Amino acid sequence: MIDVLFFAELQEAVGQEKVSLQIEGITVKDLKTKWLAEYELDNIDDAMVAVNEEYAQEDTVLASGDVIAFIPPVSGG
Amino acid sequence: MIDVLFFAELQEAVGQEKVSLQIEGITVKDLKTKWLAEYELDNIDDAMVAVNEEYAQEDTVLASGDVIAFIPPVSGG
Amino acid sequence: MEKNFWITNEAIEINDVVNKVVRPEAGAVNTFIGTVREFTKGKRTLYLEYQAYASMAEKKLEEIGREIDQKWGDAKTAIAHRTGRLDISDIAVVIAVSTPHRKDAFEASRYAIERIKEMVPIWKKENWEDGTLWIGDQKETKSYKENTPIGEDHTND
Amino acid sequence: MEKNFWITNEAIEINDVVNKVVRPEAGAVNTFIGTVREFTKGKRTLYLEYQAYASMAEKKLEEIGREIDQKWGDAKTAIAHRTGRLDISDIAVVIAVSTPHRKDAFEASRYAIERIKEMVPIWKKENWEDGTLWIGDQKETKSYKENTPIGEDHTND
Numbered sequence: 209m210i211d212v213l214f215f216a217e218l219q220e221a222v223g224q225e226k227v228s229l230q231i232e233g234i235t236v237k238d239l240k241t242k243w244l245a246e247y248e249l250d251n252i253d254d255a256m257v258a259v260n261e262e263y264a265q266e267d268t269v270l271a272s273g274d275v276i277a278f279i280p281p282v283s284g285g
Numbered sequence: 286m287i288d289v290l291f292f293a294e295l296q297e298a299v300g301q302e303k304v305s306l307q308i309e310g311i312t313v314k315d316l317k318t319k320w321l322a323e324y325e326l327d328n329i330d331d332a333m334v335a336v337n338e339e340y341a342q343e344d345t346v347l348a349s350g351d352v353i354a355f356i357p358p359v360s361g362g
Numbered sequence: 363m364e365k366n367f368w369i370t371n372e373a374i375e376i377n378d379v380v381n382k383v384v385r386p387e388a389g390a391v392n393t394f395i396g397t398v399r400e401f402t403k404g405k406r407t408l409y410l411e412y413q414a415y416a417s418m419a420e421k422k423l424e425e426i427g428r429e430i431d432q433k434w435g436d437a438k439t440a441i442a443h444r445t446g447r448l449d450i451s452d453i454a455v456v457i458a459v460s461t462p463h464r465k466d467a468f469e470a471s472r473y474a475i476e477r478i479k480e481m482v483p484i485w486k487k488e489n490w491e492d493g494t495l496w497i498g499d500q501k502e503t504k505s506y507k508e509n510t511p512i513g514e515d516h517t518n519d
Numbered sequence: 520m521e522k523n524f525w526i527t528n529e530a531i532e533i534n535d536v537v538n539k540v541v542r543p544e545a546g547a548v549n550t551f552i553g554t555v556r557e558f559t560k561g562k563r564t565l566y567l568e569y570q571a572y573a574s575m576a577e578k579k580l581e582e583i584g585r586e587i588d589q590k591w592g593d594a595k596t597a598i599a600h601r602t603g604r605l606d607i608s609d610i611a612v613v614i615a616v617s618t619p620h621r622k623d624a625f626e627a628s629r630y631a632i633e634r635i636k637e638m639v640p641i642w643k644k645e646n647w648e649d650g651t652l653w654i655g656d657q658k659e660t661k662s663y664k665e666n667t668p669i670g671e672d673h674t675n676d
Contacts, residue, residue: 215415216485217496261418277415281498284443284484285396285455285475292572293642294653338575354572358655361600361641362553362612362632376533386607389556399546450543468629
């Protein structure tokens with residue numbers, strides 16, 4: 209199982225902070241294009257991706273227990 | 286009468302903060318070379334001069350009531 | 363509070379941040395304080411809402427502290443960022459950097475705020491009279507390489 | 520306290536200075552805090568004594584505020600400088616500048632401390648283990664033109 213976290217406009221689009229999925233061994237790209245397609249997140253490709261709180265590439269393979277976060281363009285400060 | 290103020294090492298050399306002199310119509314340069322000569326202030330030429338709290342040149346002519354301050358190199362901050 | 367880098371839902375006390383970096387070796391502390399500005403390009407902000415991926419944001423703030431250490435040598439950094447609803451003039455972020463000499467403190471503090479705006483997972487939602495919007499304009503103003511944060515931002519405060 | 524520029528014999532509260540410049544138009548406040556450093560070039564300071572020509576110093580600090588207004592437009596500045604005996608890590612000076620955007624706040628705050636070190640009549644006396652000295656090294660490190668302050672200083676903090 210992996211946890212997928214959403215923030216800012218993505219969180220509002222999904223309607224929740226976290227989605228848990230019974231998958232593993234797929235890439236971040238697969239997660240976006242296949243497993244999250246149903247949410248129709250237009251802006252998800254603008255988001256950075258963090259795996260276990262570190263920025264990661266789209267070809268990162270996800271293991272069970274990973275926490276994946278989609279990080280829309282940040283605007284702190 | 287004019288008041289002459291000293292600060293930092295000049296104040297310690299003179300032994301007081303303020304000297305009042307019954308003079309007027311002289312320049313700052315005269316003040317230094319004639320009226321303050323007795324104090325043997327070796328560093329007075331390193332000091333800036335302020336007349337009535339504004340920086341002034343050595344050829345400024347002093348009027349009665351003026352406050353002249355010798356400002357050694359500053360080191361605030 | 364033990365941490366030098368933290369996300370909080372409460373008002374930030376400037377002294378709490380500064381006190382973490384004052385030390386005998388330092389002669390200079392530079393502090394950057396980000397406050398909520400009422401008008402941006404003529405548009406009036408009523409209030410802001412800040413959201414953070416708090417655990418990751420604290421790690422990234424710590425990382426900025428380490429970057430500063432490496433770049434400026436003898437520097438000590440503390441950063442606090444607030445989340446939740448902030449009204450006009452409320453403090454959103456406080457950065458404090460102490461160094462032996464002032465030039466480094468200015469440079470490192472500036473570096474910290476630029477890095478926060480590049481890569482720390484914190485978002486602000488504008489609440490105007492006529493609507494709301496999550497802000498995040500890197501797409502227009504900065505280069506992304508493979509969706510990891512690089513480049514310089516040009517946001518406003 | 521009404522003044523935005525002041526010399527004081529008491530401890531300076533950072534908030535007192537910052538609060539004078541926080542305003543709805545500002546999104547950024549830069550603060551420079553000068554603290555007493557223990558070691559300078561390997562020599563240990565026990566404490567410092569600051570002396571000021573207070574009335575003129577306050578005028579000159581105000582003048583720096585006006586210079587900042589002219590150079591950066593929408594900026595608000597407050598500066599407090601302490602006099603008397605200061606121990607290690609005590610705060611000697613606090614500068615706060617608020618501006619709509621952060622770049623200006625950093626630049627103006629840096630400008631303020633450089634100008635203080637050039638031309639505000641304040642002096643510090645070093646008290647080391649083996650002696651004392653009024654500091655003031657413009658003669659060696661900066662150019663004077665007819666004994667009025669110009670040029671850039673290179674002092675330490």
